[in-house]
Structures are given as structure tokens and as C-alpha cells.
Amino acid sequence: MIGYFLFFISLLQVIFIGTVILLENRPPGKTITWLFILALLPLLGTVFYVVFGRKTQGPLFYGKHIPDKPLEKIVRQQQTGIKPINMPATSSAGLDSKLASLFLNSGLAPLTLHNRAEILLNGREKFKALFNALEEATHHIHLSYYIFKDDEIGEDVIKILSRKVAEGVEVRAIFDGMGSLSISEKFIKKMRKAGIQAEWFFPIRFPYLTSRLNLRYHRKLVVVDGRIGFMGGLNIGDEYLSRDSKLGFWRDTHLKLEGQAVHTLQSVFLNDWYFVTHQEFKGPCYFPETTVSQNLPIQILASGPDSKWPSILQSFFSTITMAKQSVYIETPYFIPDESLIMALKTAALSGLDVRLIIQGIPEHKLTYLAMNSYIEELLKAGVKIYKYMKGTLHAKILIIDNHLACAGSANTDLRSFFLDFEISAFMFDQVLNEHLRNNFEADLKESTQVNLKEFQGRSVMVRFKESCARLFSSLL
Incomplete structure (x- = not known):
């Protein structure tokens, strides 16, 4: 009798949590994965979902924000004032009204001059x-x-x-x-x-x-x-x-x-x-x-699971797709989503100079393995990838053309884009851009470029480990 009761409770639990997962309208692959875990391990699956699986983007914490802050x-x-015709004009800053509006509307980032x-x-x-x-x-x-x-x-x-x-x-x-x-x-x-x-x-x-x-x-x-x-x-x-x-x-x-x-x-x-x-x-x-x-001009974006939009991800995507000459990224952990992978590959295939510096000496083994699983498809598209070998790389930098640069706490990974409370500064300035570009080029000298042919020579076991680690990308 107790067994039937427990089975009935487990069934109700699966139906309830399964309905919640369905109503979140995630990408089909993620929805199917969580439903599979829930059906296979009802109790443990529920715990995993509550701790790791709940959809994070949106107004999760209603009491977090100061009323009428x-x-x-x-x-x-500023939302009524930033227009292409009345944007503060300064050719040296390279200020872009579309980007400024995106940062403002998506990241609640006021334009400061x-x-x-x-x-x-x-x-x-x-x-x-x-x-x-x-x-x-x-x-x-x-x-x-x-x-x-x-x-x-x-x-x-x-x-x-x-x-x-x-x-x-x-x-x-x-x-x-x-x-x-x-x-x-x-x-x-x-x-x-x-x-x-x-x-x-x-x-x-x-x-x-x-x-x-x-x-x-x-x-x-x-x-x-x-x-x-x-x-x-x-x-x-x-x-x-x-x-x-x-x-x-x-x-x-x-x-x-x-x-x-x-x-x-x-x-x-x-x-x-x-x-x-x-x-x-x-x-x-x-x-x-x-x-x-x-x-x-500087706009500071503070994003997190309490934000309405994944503003730092949107900002990275938009700046990359709007680049005309070059895209330089320096990040310790590179675990992008599909939109960012597509943006980088498209930029490289369009003839832009796209370069990425990542950790060569792993700080976290599982993260390093997952990161390696994204490298080959980017190399095939023409993205130049370098592994920093002088020590532990922890800088988080994005440099677009000769006028825009970003620095902050956000890595180029799913955790920073969707799970963690982050802050990044987007700076419209040629001098700062050049300074960060020079630092980037200095780091290139301390890095080893990844060769596609050599990278493809990895053993089947290494590839298997990387693919398994990639399954945990959203948690790393």
C-alpha cells in the first residue's frame, strides 16, 4: 500500500515539475533533456532541477531592487533622448547610437559622457x-x-x-x-x-x-x-x-x-x-x-538572473555582428551559446580579423575540457585562437574595431551570460581601445596559436572527455 502511495506521489511530482518545464518554453533540446532526467530519476531529478535547472532570466527577485531607484x-x-540625430557627436569616441540604445534598453545602462x-x-x-x-x-x-x-x-x-x-x-x-x-x-x-x-x-x-x-x-x-x-x-x-x-x-x-x-x-x-x-x-x-x-562615453551594464534580458550576451552579440574590421576577445573561460558561435563564425567568414585568447594553463579542468569542444568549428571558419601560456589568464576583454572596448567581470561563457550577477563597462574611445589592443597583442606573444590540423589529431578519448564536459556547459 505504501509503495502505491509513493508511486502516486512521484507521478504527481513528475507531472507538476514536467508541466513547469514545458511552460518555460526553452529550446526543445533543453526541455527534452530535463524531462528525460525527471522521468528517469523523479526525486533526484526534481532536486537537480530546483538547484540547477530553473529558468533564470527574468524578474526572479521581486524584492531585490530599490523601489523607483x-x-x-x-x-x-535617456530612453526618450537617445536618437541618431541628437546623439552627442564625437568622431574620436566612435559613439554608435544603436549600440548605446541597446545598452540602455537591455542593460539599463545610462550613457555617461x-x-x-x-x-x-x-x-x-x-x-x-x-x-x-x-x-x-x-x-x-x-x-x-x-x-x-x-x-x-x-x-x-x-x-x-x-x-x-x-x-x-x-x-x-x-x-x-x-x-x-x-x-x-x-x-x-x-x-x-x-x-x-x-x-x-x-x-x-x-x-x-x-x-x-x-x-x-x-x-x-x-x-x-x-x-x-x-x-x-x-x-x-x-x-x-x-x-x-x-x-x-x-x-x-x-x-x-x-x-x-x-x-x-x-x-x-x-x-x-x-x-x-x-x-x-x-x-x-x-x-x-x-x-x-x-x-x-561609458555605459556600464549590470546583468544577472534578476535582469529582464541577458544584456551582456546581447551586447557581445550585437557588437560582434556590427564590427567592420576586427573582433578581439580575451577570456579565461570560453563556453558560448549558439548565437555567439554563429556571430563569430560569420564575422570570420566575412573577412574580419577575429582573434580569441583563452587559458592555455587550465585553472579548472572540467571547464577547460568543455572549452576545447568549441574550438574546432571556430578554427574551420577562420577564427584565430590562441592559448595563453605565461601563467593564469583571467582577463575579460572585448575589443571591436578601433573605437569600442569592453572590460569587466563577465567571462564569455554561459554562466556569466545567464546565471551570475556580472558587471561590464563598454567604452567608446580610440585611445582606450588602442591601449587594450596593445595589451592584447602583448598577450599574443605569450600565447601559442592553435593549429587546426594538429588540434584535429586529438585522441578519441580526449574528444570523448571534451564532449562529456560540454554537457555541463550551462553549469560551469
């Missing part, structure tokens, strides 16, 4: 600039990181923050519950005792595992007094200063921003802070008038 007000104002940007190429440059900015703070310091470690550099950061709190500076910090899992409770208590307001974003609490376990806060940003901002690929940890012998030299890219774009960073942080604490902060002390007069 200032960023959306600016976006609404008066900015300064400095490219920081490694941990030494990033932490030197960051420490200088932190030391000069007079009102507030806001920082959020995917990974924050209680090692030597982490202790150095905490010492500065503690000293600034003692001087009367407000300090707020957000750490991802998975990425910063190594932080000891003692370390967090030490921060809070010093007056640092530290909060977790989606903390890991066993046994309460939900779909949030697979949605991570991957942003790395700092805002000082609403005037200076930092964002990019570098977390807080000794390995980002190339102090980890296993990882070796750490190649990354970070940005130091001043001007109107810092207000966008501030809005993103305060919105995230509101989500984890329900505390709202606003006013001129957090959004001071900028004194920067330099003309450097």
Missing part, C-alpha cells in the same frame, strides 16, 4: 591604485567581491578599512556566499567588530539548498566617496598578486573610473546592498557632482 529614472529620461578611465593590468597595479583611493576616502567606501580571502592582501585591505571607520568613514562590504566561502567566521566578526558593515550575498546554509546555490555574485567593484570606482576581473586574494606557486603569474585587467560612470557603479552597489539588507541610501553625499570634464 534613481538609475531607472535616468534610464527612462564625462569620465576618466585607467587600465590596470595586474594585481600590483590594481592594489596600488585601490589602496591610494581607500586612504583618501572621507565619507564612504563601498566594495563587493566574489572572492575575498583572509590572507595577507585581505588583511591589508581590512586594516585600511578599519582605520577609515575609526576616522568616521562609512564602510560597507558584500561578499558572495560561495566564492568567499573560505573566509572564517572569526574574520567576519573581526570586520564587524571594527565597524565594517559586512554582508553575505546568497550565503550557503546547509541543508537549505535552493536554486540560489547556482546563482553567484561575480561582480568585483569598489566605490570611494561616489567619485572613484574600480571594477574588473581581480578579486581580493594573494593569488591575484601572483603569490600562488600553483597558479603562477596572474594575468588580469581592472579599471579605475572617475566621473559620471561612477554614479552607475554606485547605483549598482546600493541596489545590491538593498537586496541583502533592505537598507536604502541616497542623496548627494553618495552621488556628488563630478568635476571631470574629459569626454569619454
